[in-house]
Amino acid sequence: MSDVKFGTDGWTAVIARDFTFENCRKVAQGIAGYINGSLQKKSVIIGYDNRFLARHFAEECAQVLVGNGVKVSLTKKAVPTPVAAFAVRLLRAGGAVVITASHYPPEYSGIRFIPEYAGPAMPDVVEAIEREVERVMDSGRVYGLKLQEAVPLGLFQEIDVEEDYINHIERIIKTDCFKDKDIKAVVNPMYGSGIGYIDKVLSNLGCNVRTINNYRDALFGGSRPAPEDENLNDLKRAVLSYNADIGLAVDGDADRFGLINKDGMFISPNRFLCLLLNHLLKTRDFRGPVCRSLATTHMLDRVAQKNGLDVVETPVDFRYISEGLRQKGCMLGCEERGHLSILGHVPEKDGILACLLAVEMLVYSGKSVEELVREFVEEYGDLTSRRFDIEVKEGEKGAIGDKLSSFSPKSIAGKKVLNCNRLEGSKIILEDGSWILLRMSRAEPFLRVYIEAENEGDLELIKGETMKLLEI
Numbered sequence: 001m002s003d004v005k006f007g008t009d010g011w012t013a014v015i016a017r018d019f020t021f022e023n024c025r026k027v028a029q030g031i032a033g034y035i036n037g038s039l040q041k042k043s044v045i046i047g048y049d050n051r052f053l054a055r056h057f058a059e060e061c062a063q064v065l066v067g068n069g070v071k072v073s074l075t076k077k078a079v080p081t082p083v084a085a086f087a088v089r090l091l092r093a094g095g096a097v098v099i100t101a102s103h104y105p106p107e108y109s110g111i112r113f114i115p116e117y118a119g120p121a122m123p124d125v126v127e128a129i130e131r132e133v134e135r136v137m138d139s140g141r142v143y144g145l146k147l148q149e150a151v152p153l154g155l156f157q158e159i160d161v162e163e164d165y166i167n168h169i170e171r172i173i174k175t176d177c178f179k180d181k182d183i184k185a186v187v188n189p190m191y192g193s194g195i196g197y198i199d200k201v202l203s204n205l206g207c208n209v210r211t212i213n214n215y216r217d218a219l220f221g222g223s224r225p226a227p228e229d230e231n232l233n234d235l236k237r238a239v240l241s242y243n244a245d246i247g248l249a250v251d252g253d254a255d256r257f258g259l260i261n262k263d264g265m266f267i268s269p270n271r272f273l274c275l276l277l278n279h280l281l282k283t284r285d286f287r288g289p290v291c292r293s294l295a296t297t298h299m300l301d302r303v304a305q306k307n308g309l310d311v312v313e314t315p316v317d318f319r320y321i322s323e324g325l326r327q328k329g330c331m332l333g334c335e336e337r338g339h340l341s342i343l344g345h346v347p348e349k350d351g352i353l354a355c356l357l358a359v360e361m362l363v364y365s366g367k368s369v370e371e372l373v374r375e376f377v378e379e380y381g382d383l384t385s386r387r388f389d390i391e392v393k394e395g396e397k398g399a400i401g402d403k404l405s406s407f408s409p410k411s412i413a414g415k416k417v418l419n420c421n422r423l424e425g426s427k428i429i430l431e432d433g434s435w436i437l438l439r440m441s442r443a444e445p446f447l448r449v450y451i452e453a454e455n456e457g458d459l460e461l462i463k464g465e466t467m468k469l470l471e472i
Contacts, residue, residue: 025144027136028065029132029136029142030133030357041095043070043073044093046058051106062074062156064144066144066145066153070094072156078195081100081102082348084379085118087164088346090164095114097113098113100253102256119322131336138232152276187202189214189249190227198355201388212379249355250355251351255339273292274339275392280332289304290332290334291325291333293320300334313423383452383453388451415430425448434458437450
């Protein structure tokens with residue numbers, strides 16, 4: 001077995017190559033060692049997505065955990081990751097183990113651990129679990145107990161928390177503004193574990209809802225279950241065909257969102273996050289800092305500044321945003337990749353919540369997304385944001401990393417450099433507020449290049465000159 005490394009989305013590997021039942025048991029034994037050695041609450045939720053053999057892998061993990069004296073509550077059916085996080089808080093468990101590979105291609109599966117605070121595991125937790133897994137690899141000792149034998153011992157039960165989660169979400173959403181509003185929405189759960197959530201809530205609120213790709217397909221229709229522009233052509237067609245007001249999509253485990261406007265065009269997460277913050281300021285009484293990753297639009301900063309709010313900038317990783325939500329009372333935590341949560345919800349990224357807030361914004365305002373964008377630009381101005389992924393060969397990573405760490409230009413595209421942020425990679429802030437961030441992906445062989453500028457022309461100039469300076 002190759003080294004097990006837990007990222008934000010846990011340990012992810014190809015099914016049958018590394019993600020096998022044997023290796024699944026070893027990782028579960030490592031998690032059990034962490035729970036018994038570090039936590040007071042010896043209980044966990046186990047959830048799983050719609051991927052191949054996911055339920056079987058979940059049961060395998062459950063047998064190991066109960067064999068180590070950890071009480072397990074296994075979901076009766078596939079659940080979104082944010083629902084598993086909600087269950088941790090609902091049942092006051094010590095954490096959750098979720099069998100999911102989120103937005104990865106269908107040949108992948110994964111194991112993710114969510115601690116008792118119901119958000120992504122922080123680095124200290126991840127490192128502790130990895131150490132425990134290493135011990136299991138060395139010793140080869142894995143303990144287990146059949147689930148039917150664990151039931152009379154009070155160590156195993158099956159649970160269904162769907163209704164509890166929906167009730168919770170309906171308390172967060174401004175349901176009163178949906179009264180007597182006629183809105184059409186198309187929902188695309190992308191064959192994943194988010195099936196039956198968004199459409200159920202919207203139907204409860206009287207919306208006209210159509211769904212596509214709302215059945216389990218372990219191959220996700222032959223593509224990656226990521227709600228990005230290039231993967232949502234079927235949703236775009238459905239929105240236009242049904243003359244809908246909005247299209248709503250979530251990824252394979254429903255922690256990421258994607259939106260389509262009434263004209264069948266993709267709404268960038270950066271654009272929506274700004275509209276959402278503006279909407280929350282009009283409709284919520286709570287106030288707090290805005291927490292965003294350093295790759296996320298600075299338009300949020302303009303809105304925050306005008307409304308007297310601080311901005312907390314974090315590395316590109318939702319666990320740091322989760323920390324801001326938990327410890328700094330942030331009213332909104334978000335990333336440009338389509339991740340968000342708000343104050344009053346679990347500090348876990350939730351695509352279901354994001355989609356419902358998007359519809360709430362439309363019914364509250366009585367306006368289309370395009371109208372809201374025009375109003376926003378009139379008040380706050382506009383910025384253009386884009387991300388480029390440059391494939392990097394394995395042997396080139398070190399050299400590019402060295403270039404980034406020493407990259408300190410005086411100017412780019414005729415604009416003076418004001419600051420160079422080394423929080424993660426290199427983020428260059430220019431005198432007019434434009435910026436470029438260059439960072440190596442942790443999980444994939446790509447150099448991520450994020451640029452925000454006043455217009456598309458400036459953006460391309462900044463990109464071209466930066467690549468020339470770096471000789472990439």
